[in-house]
Amino acid sequence: xxxxxxxxxxxxxxxxxxxxxxxxxxxxxxxxxxxxxxxxxxxxxxxxxxxxxxxxxxxxxxxxxxxxxxxxxxxxxxxxxxxxxxxxxxxxxxxxxxxxxxxxxxxxxxxxxxxxxxxxxxxxxxxxxxxxxxxxxxxxxxxxxxxxxxxxxxxxxxxxxxxxxxxxxxxxxxxxxxxxxxxxxxxxxxxxxxxxxxxxxxxxxxxxxxxxxxxxxxxxxxxxxxxxxxxxxxxxxxxxxxxxxxxxxxxxxxxxxxxxxxxxxxxxxxxxxxxxxxxxxxxxxxxxxxxxxxxxxxxxxxxxxxxxxxxxxxxxxxxxxxxxxxxxxxxxxxxxxxxxxxxxxxxxxxxxxxxxxxxxxxxxxxxxxxxxxxxxxxxxxxxxxxxxxxxxxxxxxxxxxxxxxxxxxxxxxxxxxxxxxxxxxxxxxxxxxxxxxxxxxxxxxxxxxxxxxxxxxxxxxxxxxxxxxxxxxxxxxxxxxx
Amino acid sequence: xxxxxxxxxxxxxxxxxxxxxxxxxxxxxxxxxxxxxxxxxxxxxxxxxxxxxxxxxxxxxxxxxxxxxxxxxxxxxxxxxxxxxxxxxxxxxxxxxxxxxxxxxxxxxxxxxxxxxxxxxxxxxxxxxxxxxxxxxxxxxxxxxxxxxxxxxxxxxxxxxxxxxxxxxxxxxxxxxxxxxxxxxxxxxxxxxxxxxxxxxxxxxxxxxxxxxxxxxxxxxxxxxxxxxxxxxxxxxxxxxxxxxxxxxxxxxxxxxxxxxxxxxxxxxxxxxxxxxxxxxxxxxxxxxxxxxxxxxxxxxxxxxxxxxxxxxxxxxxxxxxxxxxxxxxxxxxxxxxxxxxxxxxxxxxxxxxxxxxxxxxxxxxxxxxxxxxxxxxxxxxxxxxxxxxxxxxxxxxxxxxxxxxxxxxxxxxxxxxxxxxxxxxxxxxxxxxxxxxxxxxxxxxxxxxxxxxxxxxxxxxxxxxxxxxxxxxxxxxxxxx
Numbered sequence: 001x002x003x004x005x006x007x008x009x010x011x012x013x014x015x016x017x018x019x020x021x022x023x024x025x026x027x028x029x030x031x032x033x034x035x036x037x038x039x040x041x042x043x044x045x046x047x048x049x050x051x052x053x054x055x056x057x058x059x060x061x062x063x064x065x066x067x068x069x070x071x072x073x074x075x076x077x078x079x080x081x082x083x084x085x086x087x088x089x090x091x092x093x094x095x096x097x098x099x100x101x102x103x104x105x106x107x108x109x110x111x112x113x114x115x116x117x118x119x120x121x122x123x124x125x126x127x128x129x130x131x132x133x134x135x136x137x138x139x140x141x142x143x144x145x146x147x148x149x150x151x152x153x154x155x156x157x158x159x160x161x162x163x164x165x166x167x168x169x170x171x172x173x174x175x176x177x178x179x180x181x182x183x184x185x186x187x188x189x190x191x192x193x194x195x196x197x198x199x200x201x202x203x204x205x206x207x208x209x210x211x212x213x214x215x216x217x218x219x220x221x222x223x224x225x226x227x228x229x230x231x232x233x234x235x236x237x238x239x240x241x242x243x244x245x246x247x248x249x250x251x252x253x254x255x256x257x258x259x260x261x262x263x264x265x266x267x268x269x270x271x272x273x274x275x276x277x278x279x280x281x282x283x284x285x286x287x288x289x290x291x292x293x294x295x296x297x298x299x300x301x302x303x304x305x306x307x308x309x310x311x312x313x314x315x316x317x318x319x320x321x322x323x324x325x326x327x328x329x330x331x332x333x334x335x336x337x338x339x340x341x342x343x344x345x346x347x348x349x350x351x352x353x354x355x356x357x358x359x360x361x362x363x364x365x366x367x368x369x370x371x372x373x374x375x376x377x378x379x380x381x382x383x384x385x386x387x388x389x390x391x392x393x394x395x396x397x398x399x400x401x402x403x404x405x406x407x408x409x410x411x412x413x414x415x416x417x418x419x420x421x422x423x424x425x426x427x428x429x430x431x432x433x434x435x436x437x438x439x440x441x442x443x444x445x446x447x448x449x450x451x452x453x454x455x456x457x458x459x460x461x462x463x464x465x466x467x468x469x470x471x472x473x474x475x476x477x478x479x480x481x482x
Numbered sequence: 483x484x485x486x487x488x489x490x491x492x493x494x495x496x497x498x499x500x501x502x503x504x505x506x507x508x509x510x511x512x513x514x515x516x517x518x519x520x521x522x523x524x525x526x527x528x529x530x531x532x533x534x535x536x537x538x539x540x541x542x543x544x545x546x547x548x549x550x551x552x553x554x555x556x557x558x559x560x561x562x563x564x565x566x567x568x569x570x571x572x573x574x575x576x577x578x579x580x581x582x583x584x585x586x587x588x589x590x591x592x593x594x595x596x597x598x599x600x601x602x603x604x605x606x607x608x609x610x611x612x613x614x615x616x617x618x619x620x621x622x623x624x625x626x627x628x629x630x631x632x633x634x635x636x637x638x639x640x641x642x643x644x645x646x647x648x649x650x651x652x653x654x655x656x657x658x659x660x661x662x663x664x665x666x667x668x669x670x671x672x673x674x675x676x677x678x679x680x681x682x683x684x685x686x687x688x689x690x691x692x693x694x695x696x697x698x699x700x701x702x703x704x705x706x707x708x709x710x711x712x713x714x715x716x717x718x719x720x721x722x723x724x725x726x727x728x729x730x731x732x733x734x735x736x737x738x739x740x741x742x743x744x745x746x747x748x749x750x751x752x753x754x755x756x757x758x759x760x761x762x763x764x765x766x767x768x769x770x771x772x773x774x775x776x777x778x779x780x781x782x783x784x785x786x787x788x789x790x791x792x793x794x795x796x797x798x799x800x801x802x803x804x805x806x807x808x809x810x811x812x813x814x815x816x817x818x819x820x821x822x823x824x825x826x827x828x829x830x831x832x833x834x835x836x837x838x839x840x841x842x843x844x845x846x847x848x849x850x851x852x853x854x855x856x857x858x859x860x861x862x863x864x865x866x867x868x869x870x871x872x873x874x875x876x877x878x879x880x881x882x883x884x885x886x887x888x889x890x891x892x893x894x895x896x897x898x899x900x901x902x903x904x905x906x907x908x909x910x911x912x913x914x915x916x917x918x919x920x921x922x923x924x925x926x927x928x929x930x931x932x933x934x935x936x937x938x939x940x941x942x943x944x945x946x947x948x949x950x951x952x953x954x955x956x957x958x959x960x961x962x963x964x
Contacts, residue, residue, distance in 0.1 A: 015661060015665055016664060016665045020665075020668075024668045024798070024802075027668070027798060027802075031768070031803045031804055032804065064795055067794045067795040068764070068794075068795050068796075068797050068798070069763070069764045069797070070764065082764070084763075084764065084765045085764065085765065085768065101801075101803070101804060101805050101806060101807055101809070102670075102671050102672075102675045102807055102829065102830070102831050102832075103807075103831075104806045104807030104831055105807060105831050105832070105833045105834075106780075106807050106808060106830060106831040106833055106834035107778070107806060107807065107808060108693070108746070108778060108779070108780050108808060110692040110693050110834065110837065111691070111692050111693075111695065111837075112837055113692075113837055113840035113841045113844070114840070129643065137644070142635040143632065143635065146628065146631060146632045146635060149628060150625065150628045150632075153624040153625065153628060161611065162619070162820075162822045163820075163821040163822045166822065179497065182498060183497050183498045183502075186502075186506045186509070188584075189584050190584075193584045197846070198680070198846040198847070199846055199847055201843075201844070201845070201846055201847045202845060202846040202847075205844055205845045205846070209593070210592040210593050210595075211590070211592050211593075213593065227843065227844065230844055231844045234841070234844055264590070281551070281566075282550070282551045282552065282564070282566065283566045286513065289513075296589070296590060297590070298588075298590050312549045312550075313546055313549040313550050314550075315550050315551070316506070316509060316550070319583075320506075320509075321513050321583070322513055322514065322583060323583050324583060324586045324589060325583055325584055325585075325586030325587060325588050325589065326588060326589060326590060327583070334847075338644075338645075339645040339847075340644045340645045340648065340850055340851040340852055341850060342846065342847070342848070342849065342850050347584065348584070348588060349584050349585075349586055349587050349588040350584075350587070351587045351588055352587075352588035352592065355592065355593075355594055355595055358595035358596070359595045359716070361683075361709070362595070362683070362687060362709065362712055362713045362716055363683070363684060363687045363845065364679070364680040364681055364683055364684040364687070364824065364846075365680070365681055365683045365684075365816075365821075365824070366824070367824065368822055368823060368824050368850075369822040370822055
């Protein structure tokens with residue numbers, strides 16, 4: 001007799017009903033080739049004794065197997081493995097074999113992505129995380145947002161078609177956002193010029209996938225936001241790096257490149273270049289627009305940090321100037337409200353937006369329609385602006401508070417230029433100290449470290465004064481002990 | 483004197499403060515080359531008369547321009563356009579020019595995506611929409627979900643790091659989901675084998691981007707889910723179509739193809755093939771797994787419809803069998819809870835999941851951590867299972883109700899096979915009627931029509947009895963009038 005008691009694994013503590021555990025075990029045995037087509041199974045009474053369960057449980061298991069066509073039940077005669085099961089060579093005896101398919105590695109060749117970006121592999125969250133410029137979500141009107149969200153989902157009539165149009169973003173959100181961008185950035189656009197994405201990164205990805213072919217050239221700053229660089233590389237494009245100085249991208253260097261070779265696009269972060277936090281000057285902005293016209297390249301303007309300026313007004317975006325439609329403007333609410341919310345946008349001419357929508361539908365269909373409409377309400381009510389005003393005040397204070405702390409505690413170790421806006425400070429260690437040493441402080445995790453420049457980003461916006469102080473003291477202690 | 487009154491556009495009804503409107507207009511004039519570097523601007527008193535606003539408003543405008551480095555203010559002397567502005571040739575006089583950059587089309591070459599899939603371009607939502615198999619969101623425990631969501635976001639300590647780990651999906655959700663998939667599908671996996679995506683489509687996209695190179699071959703059913711086909715084509719892969727009959731994909735045809743050429747992957751929808759709703763038989767499932775081992779191809783198993791079976795149990799997924807890790811299993815909560823929620827998953831070996839995470843971070847960083855944890859709670863509480871049980875009962879009733887309606891009202895016009903599960907019926911029109919005629923009914927919108935097969939998908943799950951009746955009567959009227 002087949003050793004059913006050996007292949008049927010019953011775990012009384014499992015949430016899986018026992019009859020299902022029996023059925024799954026028998027299916028495994030059939031799949032392994034251990035039980036062949038036509039093999040008779042023991043009657044329910046006999047099986048119940050072999051396995052030590054109630055007979056009714058065995059009957060339920062057989063019913064399940066029968067319903068799934070694995071076995072044939074001839075009442076009052078016999079139960080047997082279906083004849084339609086193809087013949088399989090039995091595998092080496094290993095009852096766990098079928099359960100461990102996913103323990104194997106995926107064996108077929110597949111493209112591999114550069115995965116060296118700093119990830120939080122460890123599930124242990126360290127005491128202190130220095131992020132690269134996140135908002136303080138404790139200040140965000142998330143609760144306001146969710147109240148509206150719930151008010152949508154609780155209405156039967158409003159939820160039935162909530163997903164319609166979310167591939168581009170709900171019309172309601174695009175209408176409110178177009179007004180908001182006009183008021184804050186001088187962008188004169190219509191809802192058709194807007195695409196709502198899951199964040200700035202998705203806008204970068206979509207624009208890059210459409211603009212760049214294999215071996216297309218894109219100009220980026222050196223150093224640059226590494227996730228953007230990896231996106232362009234993943235698509236097969238070639239990076240052409242130009243220097244970033246205290247006024248941003250060196251546009252003369254861009255001109256020199258354009259004279260020599262065809263450039264498909266320039267990726268620029270005009271407010272608070274990542275990682276160095278510098279602002280692209282007005283002269284360079286105008287020259288860049290001129291070059292874009294003259295050499296016909298697209299500008300991907302990643303303006304994620306526009307809303308936070310403390311000691312001066314922000315420069316208007318390149319996108320608000322004359323560019324005949326060749327500027328793709330990118331912004332994000334993750335930086336304004338909450339990195340968990342995943343909502344950003346892209347501004348571009350209608351033909352480009354339409355193609356982005358087509359691509360986006362292949363990537364993830366659409367967004368969360370309720371959340372989009374809830375955000376539309378937040379903008380309409382003025383709540384977003386009130387939040388920005390409040391947050392700006394708090395972050396301004398925190399920036400200055402950190403400035404004092406750094407001067408007080410770390411001036412022997414570091415150099416930095418206080419940025420006029422944004423949510424982080426670019427801190428360069430003096431040559432005798434190595435930034436990698438900071439990664440050895442066990443309670444501390446720094447999200448963005450740049451070894452080449454011996455520097456790191458200190459996101460100050462997400463920390464209150466006490467947290468800033470604790471963090472700086474921890475760094476001081478770490479550096480002192482070297 | 484420069485005609486400031488002509489270039490300064492003031493709209494008193496605009497939400498943009500007037501001082502900003504003045505500043506924006508002057509910036510436009512500088513950018514257009516109309517106001518050159520060094521040009522003196524009128525004093526604030528003079529300007530206020532020219533434009534007809536209070537002097538303080540002009541001063542605010544000048545301060546803004548000064549802060550943005552467009553002009554230089556020499557107190558008690560003059561105000562002039564900054565010398566650092568590069569020289570520009572003036573454009574043809576057109577005050578609206580700079581405001582309409584996004585009215586231009588994007589002029590540079592960019593890749594274009596096949597965008598012929600049925601879209602809901604019109605913002606008018608017709609009275610009746612026949613979807614292609616959506617759940618009835620009015621039954622979904624969205625409110626339960628949002629209660630938990632809010633309980634997370636209202637706690638200061640829980641929100642600070644909520645975004646960490648959402649690139650793969652929060653550990654909490656992956657743990658609960660691994661248990662759920664074991665109980666419902668016999669999948670024995672660990673959280674590391676799971677990736678949380680924005681839905682089944684994103685899982686398809688990620689898997690395809692990693693598996694398929696330009697000119698790779700992928701086997702798909704004929705007909706197949708057109709969005710999946712477009713995804714594979716967009717990546718540059720070649721489709722090899724095999725027949726789908728009443729038992730699903732023809733696996734003998736797959737074997738014949740594999741004997742002739744190298745196949746990278748097979749895309750299969752084993753439960754309720756899209757669009758025809760047939761189920762892949764047990765024999766074919768086993769043969770397909772054998773072929774996958776023998777010819778070394780990946781199987782992309784899109785099992786979006788697993789949870790809804792009425793008259794029989796579902797077959798266990800291919801992914802629960804022996805496959806040495808080469809089955810990528812895809813599921814979605816959009817089909818279970820709400821198409822607006824955008825949450826799905828992928829099961830695969832760890833090395834493949836890790837590469838998907840790396841690619842996913844380039845596409846959209848991560849998901850909504852609060853929502854992921856709220857869903858984890860819904861699973862843990864058993865709420866998801868209770869919902870599925872309730873919904874299954876309702877949809878079963880609706881399927882049979884529609885069956886009776888179709889027999890009663892439309893039997894002269896159509897043929898169909900009632901599916902044993904899922905959320906839609908594949909309805910073929912008799913040859914003398916053309917499915918395109920149905921698109922002419924003004925109150926009706928059908929999401930998925932297949933002209934070649936003269937058929938359409940009738941998603942019944944999202945309609946209550948009254949809605950089903952109204953819809954069928956409308957179709958009857960439309961067909962009668964032909």
